[in-house]
Amino acid sequence: MPRLLEMSPVQLQSWCQDQGLARYRAGQVRRWVFGRRAAGFAEMTDLPRALRNRLEQTLVLFTTEVLAHRRADDGTEKLLLELADGARTECVLLRDERHHRTACVSTQVGCGMGCAFCASGLDGLVRNLSAGEIVEQLLRIARLLDRSERLSHVVVMGMGEPLANLENLFSALKTATAPDGLGIGARRVTISTVGLPKGIRRLAEQHAPYHLAVSLHAPDDRLRGELVPAGRGVPIASILAAADSYFAKTGRRVTYEYVLLGGLNDAPTQARALQHLLRGRPAMVNVIPFNPVPGLPFRTPASDDTARFVELLRQGGLNAQVRSRKGEGIDAACGQLRRRHLRAPAGLDG
Numbered sequence: 001m002p003r004l005l006e007m008s009p010v011q012l013q014s015w016c017q018d019q020g021l022a023r024y025r026a027g028q029v030r031r032w033v034f035g036r037r038a039a040g041f042a043e044m045t046d047l048p049r050a051l052r053n054r055l056e057q058t059l060v061l062f063t064t065e066v067l068a069h070r071r072a073d074d075g076t077e078k079l080l081l082e083l084a085d086g087a088r089t090e091c092v093l094l095r096d097e098r099h100h101r102t103a104c105v106s107t108q109v110g111c112g113m114g115c116a117f118c119a120s121g122l123d124g125l126v127r128n129l130s131a132g133e134i135v136e137q138l139l140r141i142a143r144l145l146d147r148s149e150r151l152s153h154v155v156v157m158g159m160g161e162p163l164a165n166l167e168n169l170f171s172a173l174k175t176a177t178a179p180d181g182l183g184i185g186a187r188r189v190t191i192s193t194v195g196l197p198k199g200i201r202r203l204a205e206q207h208a209p210y211h212l213a214v215s216l217h218a219p220d221d222r223l224r225g226e227l228v229p230a231g232r233g234v235p236i237a238s239i240l241a242a243a244d245s246y247f248a249k250t251g252r253r254v255t256y257e258y259v260l261l262g263g264l265n266d267a268p269t270q271a272r273a274l275q276h277l278l279r280g281r282p283a284m285v286n287v288i289p290f291n292p293v294p295g296l297p298f299r300t301p302a303s304d305d306t307a308r309f310v311e312l313l314r315q316g317g318l319n320a321q322v323r324s325r326k327g328e329g330i331d332a333a334c335g336q337l338r339r340r341h342l343r344a345p346a347g348l349d350g
């Protein structure tokens with residue numbers, strides 16, 4: 001059966017026509033799905049009952065099943081989803097004091113980048129998510145909100161490397177940002193990449209002011225190659241050049257992410273090297289203290305050391321901050337919940 005969430009508005013219209021339905025039904029159905037967070041055709045009460053039944057038999061809306069749903073004290077919620085083929089993925093809802101409601105979504109099952117400290121890539125890449133599967137995560141998250149809340153932001157920081165699944169990501173983000181889709185402004189969408197220069201350039205060609213975050217994690221190529229194997233053969237200089245051209249094209253300041261690993265990349269000399277590297281760029285640095293992953297030999301630096309690292313960056317005139325941690329106790333970091341469920345049968349601790 002065809003899947004509604006894989007269709008553009010025009011494709012849905014022509015599907016309706018092929019079925020002998022009026023074209024305006026496409027708009028009606030989309031308003032129910034994206035505006036009113038309907039989870040099934042049965043809920044679309046202003047459609048004739050016969051039509052609702054027919055849609056249910058001929059068109060698929062949701063293709064995933066919620067295997068686990070967790071909620072942390074700070075309002076963070078996490079879903080483990082099972083896809084139609086049995087693969088699993090994760091998405092997260094983040095709430096903050098400014099009433100931002102942010103969906104963090106995955107773009108792949110597993111990840112092929114192999115970052116040494118990351119849970120998502122430990123078992124390699126399984127497959128890309130389709131555009132509809134990415135959109136479905138947004139809808140599942142939107143459905144967790146109260147009536148008074150609105151999904152305001154999207155961060156593409158879940159499992160997978162977004163720029164390794166560009167076409168599906170672009171098409172999902174079109175739905176996320178379309179006024180008759182989820183209506184989230186492109187400026188409120190952040191795409192985090194391991195740093196693929198070609199992908200960054202392709203992203204710039206979209207002419208959409210998405211916010212770009214680049215995972216740097218080391219101030220020199222040698223250490224970066226150890227922490228981010230996908231970066232071997234991709235000099236930091238070439239990543240920065242691509243990010244600079246992203247800024248030139250979109251006017252959006254680029255954020256650099258830096259996972260702080262105790263004893264590895266958190267020395268004052270490394271802070272100074274990072275500061276030299278980014279000096280003069282309209283950049284922002286997000287320092288992320290390592291979120292422990294069972295079985296991985298890295299250490300979260302003491303908060304004093306983290307603060308000192310950030311202070312050194314600031315002294316050099318850089319914009320830098322520590323990214324606050326959310327979702328404590330619910331395996332909110334990318335790939336963690338899926339891994340737990342690979343080891344324990346689903347549902348036991350969800």
Ligand code: SAH
Nearest residue numbers: 117118157160161192193194215257290291
């Ligand atoms: N593939 C994308 C998205 C990854 S998730 C990328 O590489 O940017 C978003 C950020 O979390 C990345 O910077 C990633 O390196 C970081 N991250 C992954 N595992 C982490 C961990 N255990 N602790 C802290 N940050 C982590």
